[in-house]
Amino acid sequence: MNPAFVLLILLPAAALGMNCTGQPDGNYEIGCRSYSICTGGKTTIITCDMEMAYNQDTGKCDDVTNIPPPCGIKKDCSNAKDGRYADVDNNCKSYYTCVGGEFAGHNFCPSSLVFNEKLQSCDWPKQTPPPCGTSTGTSP
Structure with missing residues (x-):
């Protein structure tokens, strides 16, 4: 590596x-x-x-x-672009990283936050689009 x-x-x-x-x-x-x-x-x-x-x-x-999920589960990154991906199996409270088609591990979001793939960071659910959050992308 x-x-x-x-x-x-x-x-x-x-x-x-x-x-x-x-x-x-x-x-x-x-x-x-x-x-x-x-x-x-x-x-x-x-x-x-x-x-x-x-x-x-x-x-x-x-x-x-x-080790139990999510840490004990390797995600398939063979067809994924380099980046971070929401772990929907863990209700988006964690994310995993893919680099060069290889799984590079999980990380956790702080309490009350979910992973926002668009921003590539943890964010509030109301600011994050589905399936991890409730944002519709429109302003109130």
């Missing part, structure tokens, strides 16, 4: 890393392929190897076959 591509996949995880100041020690999920460990107010970001994802039950990276 292209090292620049791997860097681009890992940067969002680092950017979304948790601020552990004042948080109890423990693991905090960032996305399917990464998590933060908070220890004494300091953050360490762990990124899982390919074919692995964060397992909430064990608090560690695990084989994707041991």
